[in-house]
Amino acid sequence: MTISIGNDHAGVDYKSAVLKHLESKGYVVKNHGTNTLDSVDYPDFVHPVANDVEQNKVDFGIIICGSGNGANMTANKHQGVRSALCWNKEIVTLARQHNNANILSIPARFTALSQVLDMVDAFLETPFEGGRHQARINKIPMSC
Template identity: 50%
Template sequence: MELAKKIAIGGDHAGFEYKAELIKVLTAEGYEVKDFGPFSTASCDYADFAHPVSLAVENQEVTYGILLCGSANGVAITANKHQKIRAGLAWNVEVSSLIRLHNDANVLCIPARFVTLEEAIEITNVFLETAFEGGRHQLRIDKMPC
Protein backbone atom coordinates (compact mmCIF):
# COMPACT_ATOMS: atom_id res chain seq x y z
CA MET A 1 0.00 0.00 0.00
CA GLU A 2 1.27 3.47 -0.84
CA LEU A 3 2.64 5.41 2.12
CA ALA A 4 0.11 8.24 1.65
CA LYS A 5 -2.66 5.82 2.59
CA LYS A 6 -1.05 4.71 5.88
CA ILE A 7 -2.21 6.34 9.10
CA ALA A 8 -1.16 5.83 12.74
CA ILE A 9 -3.81 6.54 15.36
CA GLY A 10 -3.88 6.71 19.14
CA GLY A 11 -4.94 8.77 22.12
CA ASP A 12 -6.33 8.16 25.57
CA HIS A 13 -9.53 7.01 27.25
CA ALA A 14 -11.35 10.28 26.42
CA GLY A 15 -10.63 9.78 22.72
CA PHE A 16 -11.20 6.02 22.57
CA GLU A 17 -14.74 6.04 21.18
CA TYR A 18 -13.97 8.60 18.46
CA LYS A 19 -10.77 6.71 17.61
CA ALA A 20 -12.76 3.51 17.09
CA GLU A 21 -15.21 5.30 14.79
CA LEU A 22 -12.46 7.09 12.85
CA ILE A 23 -10.74 3.77 12.22
CA LYS A 24 -13.96 2.44 10.65
CA VAL A 25 -14.37 5.54 8.48
CA LEU A 26 -10.73 5.65 7.36
CA THR A 27 -10.63 1.95 6.59
CA ALA A 28 -13.79 2.28 4.50
CA GLU A 29 -12.09 5.15 2.63
CA GLY A 30 -9.16 2.87 1.74
CA TYR A 31 -6.65 3.88 4.40
CA GLU A 32 -4.50 1.35 6.21
CA VAL A 33 -4.76 2.32 9.88
CA LYS A 34 -2.32 1.20 12.58
CA ASP A 35 -4.03 1.49 15.97
CA PHE A 36 -1.60 2.18 18.82
CA GLY A 37 -4.33 2.23 21.48
CA PRO A 38 -5.79 2.57 23.93
CA PHE A 39 -8.12 -0.35 23.44
CA SER A 40 -10.78 0.56 26.02
CA THR A 41 -12.20 3.53 27.93
CA ALA A 42 -10.20 2.60 31.05
CA SER A 43 -8.19 5.53 32.39
CA CYS A 44 -4.74 5.66 30.83
CA ASP A 45 -1.83 7.99 30.09
CA TYR A 46 -1.91 9.64 26.65
CA ALA A 47 1.89 9.77 26.37
CA ASP A 48 1.97 5.95 26.24
CA PHE A 49 0.13 6.18 22.92
CA ALA A 50 1.24 9.57 21.54
CA HIS A 51 4.91 8.56 21.49
CA PRO A 52 4.43 5.39 19.40
CA VAL A 53 2.18 7.23 16.93
CA SER A 54 4.79 9.98 16.64
CA LEU A 55 7.59 7.46 16.15
CA ALA A 56 5.67 5.75 13.35
CA VAL A 57 5.38 9.10 11.56
CA GLU A 58 8.98 10.06 12.34
CA ASN A 59 10.28 6.72 11.03
CA GLN A 60 8.14 7.07 7.88
CA GLU A 61 6.21 3.88 8.59
CA VAL A 62 3.09 5.98 7.97
CA THR A 63 2.42 9.34 6.38
CA TYR A 64 0.28 10.89 9.10
CA GLY A 65 -0.69 10.40 12.71
CA ILE A 66 -3.99 11.13 14.40
CA LEU A 67 -4.22 11.61 18.17
CA LEU A 68 -7.39 12.06 20.20
CA CYS A 69 -7.74 13.00 23.85
CA GLY A 70 -10.06 15.19 25.89
CA SER A 71 -8.54 18.58 25.08
CA ALA A 72 -5.89 17.35 22.58
CA ASN A 73 -3.34 19.50 24.37
CA GLY A 74 -1.62 16.60 26.12
CA VAL A 75 -1.18 14.56 22.97
CA ALA A 76 -0.06 17.63 20.99
CA ILE A 77 2.56 18.58 23.56
CA THR A 78 3.81 15.00 23.75
CA ALA A 79 3.95 14.50 19.97
CA ASN A 80 5.79 17.79 19.46
CA LYS A 81 8.66 16.56 21.65
CA HIS A 82 9.73 14.56 18.58
CA GLN A 83 12.00 16.58 16.29
CA LYS A 84 10.35 15.52 13.03
CA ILE A 85 6.79 15.94 14.25
CA ARG A 86 4.59 18.93 13.58
CA ALA A 87 1.47 18.15 15.58
CA GLY A 88 -1.42 20.56 15.25
CA LEU A 89 -4.51 20.82 17.42
CA ALA A 90 -7.63 21.25 15.29
CA TRP A 91 -11.11 21.90 16.70
CA ASN A 92 -12.74 22.80 13.37
CA VAL A 93 -12.20 22.29 9.64
CA GLU A 94 -10.65 25.71 9.07
CA VAL A 95 -7.91 25.06 11.63
CA SER A 96 -7.47 21.54 10.23
CA SER A 97 -6.90 22.99 6.78
CA LEU A 98 -4.50 25.68 8.02
CA ILE A 99 -2.28 23.33 10.00
CA ARG A 100 -1.68 21.41 6.75
CA LEU A 101 -1.52 24.41 4.40
CA HIS A 102 0.78 26.59 6.49
CA ASN A 103 2.44 24.31 9.06
CA ASP A 104 2.78 21.05 7.09
CA ALA A 105 1.41 19.27 10.17
CA ASN A 106 2.01 15.54 10.05
CA VAL A 107 0.06 14.70 13.21
CA LEU A 108 -3.53 15.80 13.74
CA CYS A 109 -4.68 16.26 17.35
CA ILE A 110 -8.44 16.30 17.95
CA PRO A 111 -10.09 17.42 21.23
CA ALA A 112 -12.73 14.70 21.63
CA ARG A 113 -14.53 16.48 24.47
CA PHE A 114 -15.01 19.64 22.42
CA VAL A 115 -16.14 18.40 19.00
CA THR A 116 -18.87 16.05 17.84
CA LEU A 117 -18.01 12.77 16.15
CA GLU A 118 -19.24 14.21 12.86
CA GLU A 119 -16.92 17.21 13.29
CA ALA A 120 -14.01 14.90 14.14
CA ILE A 121 -14.59 12.96 10.92
CA GLU A 122 -14.78 16.18 8.90
CA ILE A 123 -11.66 17.59 10.59
CA THR A 124 -9.81 14.37 9.76
CA ASN A 125 -10.92 14.31 6.12
CA VAL A 126 -9.90 17.93 5.59
CA PHE A 127 -6.52 17.26 7.22
CA LEU A 128 -5.85 14.25 4.98
CA GLU A 129 -7.04 15.98 1.80
CA THR A 130 -5.15 19.27 2.26
CA ALA A 131 -1.71 19.67 0.73
CA PHE A 132 1.09 21.80 2.20
CA GLU A 133 1.28 25.16 0.43
CA GLY A 134 5.09 25.44 0.62
CA GLY A 135 6.68 28.71 -0.46
CA ARG A 136 7.11 31.21 2.36
CA HIS A 137 5.72 28.62 4.77
CA GLN A 138 8.60 26.22 4.05
CA LEU A 139 11.05 28.86 5.30
CA ARG A 140 9.15 28.92 8.60
CA ILE A 141 8.96 25.13 8.82
CA ASP A 142 12.75 24.97 8.37
CA LYS A 143 13.19 27.09 11.54
CA MET A 144 11.10 24.82 13.78
CA PRO A 145 13.56 22.12 14.91
CA CYS A 146 15.79 22.85 17.90
Template identity: 50%
Template sequence: MKFAIGSDHAGYELKEQLKKYLISKNIEVLDVGTNTPVSVDYPDYAEKLGKLIQENKVDFGILICGTGIGMSIAANKMKGIRAALCLIPEMAALSRKHNNANVLVLPGRLVGYELATWILDAFLNSSFEGGRHERRINKIKSLEERK
Protein backbone atom coordinates in the same frame (compact mmCIF):
# COMPACT_ATOMS: atom_id res chain seq x y z
CA MET B 1 -1.55 6.74 2.36
CA LYS B 2 -1.06 5.18 5.77
CA PHE B 3 -2.23 6.60 9.09
CA ALA B 4 -1.50 5.73 12.69
CA ILE B 5 -4.19 6.54 15.22
CA GLY B 6 -3.97 6.65 18.98
CA SER B 7 -5.82 7.94 22.01
CA ASP B 8 -6.05 7.91 25.73
CA HIS B 9 -9.21 6.79 27.54
CA ALA B 10 -11.01 10.10 26.90
CA GLY B 11 -10.49 9.75 23.16
CA TYR B 12 -11.07 6.02 22.89
CA GLU B 13 -14.64 6.13 21.54
CA LEU B 14 -13.87 8.76 18.91
CA LYS B 15 -10.68 6.90 17.93
CA GLU B 16 -12.67 3.75 17.26
CA GLN B 17 -15.18 5.67 15.13
CA LEU B 18 -12.52 7.52 13.12
CA LYS B 19 -10.57 4.32 12.55
CA LYS B 20 -13.65 2.85 10.84
CA TYR B 21 -14.15 6.08 8.91
CA LEU B 22 -10.59 5.98 7.54
CA ILE B 23 -10.90 2.32 6.61
CA SER B 24 -14.15 3.12 4.75
CA LYS B 25 -12.08 5.58 2.68
CA ASN B 26 -9.59 2.79 1.83
CA ILE B 27 -6.89 4.34 4.02
CA GLU B 28 -4.61 1.92 5.82
CA VAL B 29 -4.76 2.44 9.60
CA LEU B 30 -2.41 1.29 12.32
CA ASP B 31 -3.99 1.56 15.79
CA VAL B 32 -1.44 2.23 18.57
CA GLY B 33 -4.08 2.09 21.33
CA THR B 34 -5.49 2.49 23.84
CA ASN B 35 -7.92 -0.35 23.37
CA THR B 36 -10.27 0.28 26.28
CA PRO B 37 -11.85 3.26 28.02
CA VAL B 38 -9.83 2.50 31.18
CA SER B 39 -7.63 5.40 32.33
CA VAL B 40 -4.16 5.53 30.72
CA ASP B 41 -1.40 8.11 30.27
CA TYR B 42 -1.64 10.02 26.98
CA PRO B 43 2.15 10.58 26.53
CA ASP B 44 2.61 6.84 26.03
CA TYR B 45 0.36 6.88 22.95
CA ALA B 46 1.78 10.11 21.57
CA GLU B 47 5.22 8.51 21.73
CA LYS B 48 4.11 5.27 20.02
CA LEU B 49 2.52 7.21 17.18
CA GLY B 50 5.39 9.67 16.87
CA LYS B 51 7.94 6.87 16.54
CA LEU B 52 5.98 5.39 13.64
CA ILE B 53 6.18 8.70 11.80
CA GLN B 54 9.86 9.14 12.64
CA GLU B 55 10.59 5.63 11.31
CA ASN B 56 8.57 6.33 8.12
CA LYS B 57 6.21 3.46 8.88
CA VAL B 58 3.18 5.74 8.46
CA ASP B 59 2.60 8.99 6.61
CA PHE B 60 0.38 10.76 9.13
CA GLY B 61 -1.13 10.37 12.55
CA ILE B 62 -4.24 11.19 14.54
CA LEU B 63 -4.10 11.60 18.30
CA ILE B 64 -7.12 12.08 20.54
CA CYS B 65 -7.37 12.91 24.23
CA GLY B 66 -9.96 14.82 26.25
CA THR B 67 -8.99 18.34 25.20
CA GLY B 68 -6.26 17.51 22.70
CA ILE B 69 -3.86 19.73 24.61
CA GLY B 70 -1.92 16.97 26.37
CA MET B 71 -1.46 14.95 23.20
CA SER B 72 -0.32 18.07 21.35
CA ILE B 73 2.27 18.94 23.97
CA ALA B 74 3.58 15.38 24.18
CA ALA B 75 3.73 14.74 20.43
CA ASN B 76 5.43 18.05 19.68
CA LYS B 77 8.31 17.14 21.98
CA MET B 78 9.37 14.54 19.41
CA LYS B 79 11.75 15.47 16.60
CA GLY B 80 10.02 15.81 13.24
CA ILE B 81 6.51 15.78 14.66
CA ARG B 82 4.27 18.71 13.83
CA ALA B 83 1.07 18.00 15.72
CA ALA B 84 -1.83 20.41 15.25
CA LEU B 85 -4.80 20.59 17.58
CA CYS B 86 -7.75 21.40 15.34
CA LEU B 87 -11.27 22.33 16.42
CA ILE B 88 -12.73 23.26 13.04
CA PRO B 89 -12.05 22.13 9.47
CA GLU B 90 -10.34 25.39 8.51
CA MET B 91 -7.71 24.84 11.20
CA ALA B 92 -6.99 21.36 9.83
CA ALA B 93 -6.66 22.61 6.26
CA LEU B 94 -4.33 25.43 7.27
CA SER B 95 -2.28 23.14 9.50
CA ARG B 96 -1.45 21.10 6.40
CA LYS B 97 -1.11 24.03 3.96
CA HIS B 98 0.98 26.35 6.12
CA ASN B 99 2.54 24.19 8.85
CA ASN B 100 2.97 20.87 7.05
CA ALA B 101 1.36 19.16 10.04
CA ASN B 102 1.87 15.41 10.10
CA VAL B 103 -0.32 14.72 13.14
CA LEU B 104 -3.92 15.82 13.55
CA VAL B 105 -4.91 16.18 17.20
CA LEU B 106 -8.55 16.13 18.20
CA PRO B 107 -10.32 16.82 21.51
CA GLY B 108 -12.45 13.76 22.22
CA ARG B 109 -14.54 15.56 24.85
CA LEU B 110 -15.17 18.68 22.77
CA VAL B 111 -16.04 17.51 19.24
CA GLY B 112 -18.56 14.94 18.14
CA TYR B 113 -18.13 12.36 15.44
CA GLU B 114 -19.63 14.42 12.61
CA LEU B 115 -17.47 17.47 13.26
CA ALA B 116 -14.44 15.22 13.71
CA THR B 117 -15.00 13.72 10.24
CA TRP B 118 -15.24 17.21 8.72
CA ILE B 119 -11.97 18.16 10.41
CA LEU B 120 -10.33 14.92 9.29
CA ASP B 121 -11.54 15.39 5.70
CA ALA B 122 -10.07 18.90 5.63
CA PHE B 123 -6.75 17.46 6.84
CA LEU B 124 -6.87 14.67 4.25
CA ASN B 125 -7.77 16.97 1.37
CA SER B 126 -5.07 19.57 1.99
CA SER B 127 -1.36 19.55 1.27
CA PHE B 128 1.66 21.64 2.12
CA GLU B 129 1.96 24.77 -0.04
CA GLY B 130 5.70 25.24 0.44
CA GLY B 131 6.98 28.66 -0.63
CA ARG B 132 7.23 31.11 2.25
CA HIS B 133 5.93 28.40 4.55
CA GLU B 134 8.94 26.19 3.81
CA ARG B 135 11.23 28.81 5.34
CA ARG B 136 9.17 28.75 8.53
CA ILE B 137 9.15 24.96 8.73
CA ASN B 138 12.93 25.01 8.37
CA LYS B 139 13.12 27.40 11.31
CA ILE B 140 11.03 24.99 13.37
CA LYS B 141 13.40 22.18 12.39
CA SER B 142 16.37 24.29 13.54
CA LEU B 143 14.67 24.74 16.93
CA GLU B 144 14.56 20.95 17.26
CA GLU B 145 18.34 20.79 16.77
CA ARG B 146 19.10 23.27 19.56
CA LYS B 147 19.79 22.03 23.03
Protein backbone atom coordinates in the same frame (compact mmCIF):
# COMPACT_ATOMS: atom_id res chain seq x y z
CA MET C 1 -1.76 5.81 2.46
CA THR C 2 -0.95 4.64 5.97
CA ILE C 3 -2.17 6.43 9.08
CA SER C 4 -1.04 5.85 12.67
CA ILE C 5 -3.66 6.53 15.33
CA GLY C 6 -3.45 6.68 19.12
CA ASN C 7 -5.79 7.69 21.90
CA ASP C 8 -6.38 7.62 25.61
CA HIS C 9 -9.59 6.65 27.44
CA ALA C 10 -11.30 9.94 26.48
CA GLY C 11 -10.87 9.18 22.79
CA VAL C 12 -12.00 5.57 22.53
CA ASP C 13 -15.34 6.23 20.82
CA TYR C 14 -13.90 8.81 18.45
CA LYS C 15 -10.94 6.59 17.59
CA SER C 16 -13.28 3.73 16.78
CA ALA C 17 -15.37 5.92 14.45
CA VAL C 18 -12.29 7.48 12.82
CA LEU C 19 -10.75 4.02 12.33
CA LYS C 20 -13.89 2.73 10.57
CA HIS C 21 -14.13 5.92 8.51
CA LEU C 22 -10.52 5.66 7.34
CA GLU C 23 -10.71 1.95 6.55
CA SER C 24 -13.93 2.51 4.54
CA LYS C 25 -11.92 4.95 2.40
CA GLY C 26 -9.14 2.40 1.82
CA TYR C 27 -6.52 3.77 4.22
CA VAL C 28 -4.27 1.38 6.12
CA VAL C 29 -4.43 2.22 9.84
CA LYS C 30 -1.99 1.31 12.61
CA ASN C 31 -3.94 1.40 15.87
CA HIS C 32 -1.84 2.27 18.92
CA GLY C 33 -4.75 3.44 21.04
CA THR C 34 -6.49 1.93 23.98
CA ASN C 35 -9.83 0.25 23.36
CA THR C 36 -11.22 0.58 26.88
CA LEU C 37 -12.59 3.41 29.00
CA ASP C 38 -10.18 2.52 31.82
CA SER C 39 -7.98 5.48 32.71
CA VAL C 40 -4.60 5.39 30.94
CA ASP C 41 -1.70 7.78 30.39
CA TYR C 42 -1.90 9.43 26.96
CA PRO C 43 1.89 9.49 26.36
CA ASP C 44 1.88 5.68 26.28
CA PHE C 45 -0.34 5.84 23.18
CA VAL C 46 0.94 9.05 21.58
CA HIS C 47 4.67 8.25 21.51
CA PRO C 48 4.14 5.21 19.23
CA VAL C 49 2.21 7.39 16.75
CA ALA C 50 4.87 10.11 16.84
CA ASN C 51 7.58 7.47 16.41
CA ASP C 52 5.79 6.14 13.32
CA VAL C 53 5.69 9.64 11.82
CA GLU C 54 9.23 10.51 12.89
CA GLN C 55 10.61 7.32 11.35
CA ASN C 56 8.54 7.71 8.15
CA LYS C 57 6.72 4.43 8.78
CA VAL C 58 3.39 6.17 8.04
CA ASP C 59 2.16 9.13 6.04
CA PHE C 60 0.27 10.86 8.88
CA GLY C 61 -0.75 10.47 12.50
CA ILE C 62 -3.95 11.16 14.39
CA ILE C 63 -4.01 11.43 18.18
CA ILE C 64 -7.04 11.86 20.41
CA CYS C 65 -7.35 12.76 24.08
CA GLY C 66 -9.79 14.79 26.17
CA SER C 67 -8.45 18.28 25.49
CA GLY C 68 -5.96 17.37 22.78
CA ASN C 69 -3.33 19.42 24.60
CA GLY C 70 -1.36 16.72 26.40
CA ALA C 71 -1.29 14.50 23.33
CA ASN C 72 -0.19 17.43 21.17
CA MET C 73 2.59 18.44 23.57
CA THR C 74 3.84 14.86 23.71
CA ALA C 75 3.89 14.39 19.95
CA ASN C 76 5.71 17.65 19.34
CA LYS C 77 8.69 16.46 21.41
CA HIS C 78 9.64 14.24 18.47
CA GLN C 79 11.97 15.53 15.75
CA GLY C 80 10.22 16.18 12.46
CA VAL C 81 6.76 16.01 14.00
CA ARG C 82 4.45 18.95 13.49
CA SER C 83 1.37 18.08 15.48
CA ALA C 84 -1.53 20.52 15.30
CA LEU C 85 -4.26 20.78 17.93
CA CYS C 86 -7.42 21.47 15.93
CA TRP C 87 -11.07 21.85 16.86
CA ASN C 88 -12.61 22.76 13.49
CA LYS C 89 -12.10 22.12 9.80
CA GLU C 90 -10.76 25.60 9.07
CA ILE C 91 -7.91 25.24 11.54
CA VAL C 92 -7.11 21.80 10.16
CA THR C 93 -6.91 23.18 6.64
CA LEU C 94 -4.55 25.98 7.69
CA ALA C 95 -2.42 23.56 9.71
CA ARG C 96 -1.87 21.49 6.57
CA GLN C 97 -1.54 24.39 4.10
CA HIS C 98 0.75 26.60 6.16
CA ASN C 99 2.44 24.32 8.70
CA ASN C 100 2.60 21.01 6.83
CA ALA C 101 1.20 19.36 9.97
CA ASN C 102 1.82 15.63 9.95
CA ILE C 103 -0.15 14.75 13.09
CA LEU C 104 -3.69 15.88 13.87
CA SER C 105 -4.46 16.23 17.59
CA ILE C 106 -8.18 16.03 18.31
CA PRO C 107 -9.81 17.25 21.55
CA ALA C 108 -12.54 14.63 22.04
CA ARG C 109 -14.33 16.55 24.79
CA PHE C 110 -14.61 19.71 22.69
CA THR C 111 -15.65 18.44 19.26
CA ALA C 112 -18.64 16.61 17.80
CA LEU C 113 -18.04 13.30 16.04
CA SER C 114 -19.45 14.50 12.70
CA GLN C 115 -17.11 17.49 12.93
CA VAL C 116 -14.15 15.21 13.66
CA LEU C 117 -14.73 13.07 10.58
CA ASP C 118 -14.78 16.23 8.43
CA MET C 119 -11.58 17.37 10.15
CA VAL C 120 -9.88 14.05 9.44
CA ASP C 121 -10.86 14.22 5.76
CA ALA C 122 -9.58 17.80 5.49
CA PHE C 123 -6.33 16.83 7.20
CA LEU C 124 -5.64 13.98 4.79
CA GLU C 125 -6.82 15.76 1.63
CA THR C 126 -5.34 19.25 2.07
CA PRO C 127 -1.93 19.75 0.45
CA PHE C 128 0.90 21.80 1.91
CA GLU C 129 1.35 25.08 0.02
CA GLY C 130 5.13 25.24 0.40
CA GLY C 131 6.78 28.48 -0.69
CA ARG C 132 7.12 31.05 2.08
CA HIS C 133 5.64 28.52 4.50
CA GLN C 134 8.52 26.09 3.95
CA ALA C 135 11.04 28.74 5.01
CA ARG C 136 9.13 29.16 8.27
CA ILE C 137 8.91 25.42 8.88
CA ASN C 138 12.66 25.17 8.39
CA LYS C 139 13.05 27.46 11.43
CA ILE C 140 11.00 25.25 13.79
CA PRO C 141 13.65 22.69 14.89
CA MET C 142 15.93 23.77 17.73
CA SER C 143 19.64 23.62 17.10
CA CYS C 144 22.00 23.46 20.06
